[in-house]
Amino acid sequence: MNDAAAFLVEHGGAVLFVAVFAEQIGLPVPAIPVLLAAGARAGAGKMSLATAIVLSLVACFAGDLIWYELGRRRGRHALNLLCRISLEPDSCVRRTENFFERHGLRSLILAKFVPGLSTITPALAGLFGVSGRQFLLYNGLGALVWSVAFIAPGYLFSNQLESMAEQAAR
Template sequence: MEHLLELLIFRYGYVGLMLALALGIVGIPVPDEALLTYSGFLVNNGTLHMVWVMLCAFIGAAAGITASYGIGIRFGLPFLLKFGPKLHMSPAKIERAQGWMNKYGNFLLFAGFFVPGLRHMTAYMAGMSRLKLRTFMLYSYAGALIWSTLFIYVGYVLGERWLTVKHYVHHYGSAFIIYGAIAVLALISWRVLRSMRKVKT
């Protein structure tokens, strides 16, 4: 996998990152978290620039989830039931995602990014339910921004140990991502608050 990511980034650069994430969100099997974390590692060693990585990652994730939303509006549930299995979305997963969407509503568009498999379906569900575009953008784009930034930052901090994330995501799934997200966000908040205190003093 590492060689595949290297090929993708070094051959296509920032555009490759953006397109891969967009396709990954739509449902094509792309190792999204690994790609983001690896990009953070490349920022760490000076190969890529942090601002461009964050911008392209956000645009890619936002484009992918918006495309899924549009497909949901245009083609609805029949499309998802027909082509979902080809995108690793079984009827059981679709039914489960519908139940979660009905229970947790718009917030799932945000939180769904942190649950592998779920983020591929929430936008389809939002489109099928005719959720207003403004509401969709508010929740889903916020999720895309925080999710992509989080894993880029983790890769940047871990450096050459970035593959650790792949190992834990594979073995512990969404629980690792959720608790890891909380921990990293807490760390970022602590650093920001500490910087603000230093400025005041």
């Protein structure tokens, strides 16, 4: 077993939490491969499926709550900070506001699957005065759907993913 695989086996839960949290706060860390790997570990009996889902949910909530509160307390300053690091800073705020206005609270679910919007949408919810209760409900549903959408395939295809990992390690 190579060093990376050994590290994941030993610290899989922490790696999952950190990767999801980092992606949710806007760092360029790809969480999807880690979610797939967590699902594969659960499928192989090396991690509880429920643990993988809960860790992903908690990491999503932690990152999203930071941006929600910043949007609620700092308003446009939080959005400008997020959009400053965007590939298209000039149109970032306008496009995301249009997306949120068009889809309403459903945008908290849909945005999880759109890179960039996933980070900005919680701040918009805070800026637009979405209640904490509504935010927790819709964001929680989005986090659950997103987490399961990537953990489940890893779980279902754990044997195939393990074979691929073994071949890649050779």
